[in-house]
Amino acid sequence: MKLPLDSIWGTIISGLVLTVILYVFVVNFLSKGA
């Protein structure tokens, strides 16, 4: 099975998605820490 990490664009898009997920996590659940 081909993973997103097998392609450069899949890797970059995965990194951007992870950034958004972590951003939402920090802003909503650790807002005093942001």
Added chain:
Amino acid sequence: MPDLVIDRWLHIMAGVAWIGLLYYFNFVQAPGVAAAKADGTAAGITKHIAPRALLWFRWAAVVTWLTGAYYLERSGIGILNALLLKAPHASIGIGAWLGTIMIFNVWVLIWPNQKKVLGIVPADDAVKAKAARVAFLASRTNTMLSIPMLFFMVTSAHPLPKFW
């Protein structure tokens, strides 16, 4: 505290070297070696370029991590406070976690497996193929993690912007 300024300067320089070489491996060398293998010219890259790039890569990672840890301690944030994501250090804490996972990948997954791939450590073809896959995925994982890591490092000096 002038030591903090020098430490931060070294941290950024080493980080540029580390992540710059990571991007070189992923965006230039890996596709370049694949193309070179097709016409039988990969030997020069694997013999002369990759070992030197890996040397700078893995030690730049160490300097980056150590200068980052020094900064966290000397600035009053504290490594533990950052890693526990305690207020108001959640952003730098996320960056520190991602950087720590990345240096683990460098020294535990990428470097030991690249030694097999490059013939620095003896290995048969089946072991080399497996090692190449593990090193490749660890390197791609670090490329993926570098994107949020840099975001949280850069934004840690300011309150996170709210887009909605």
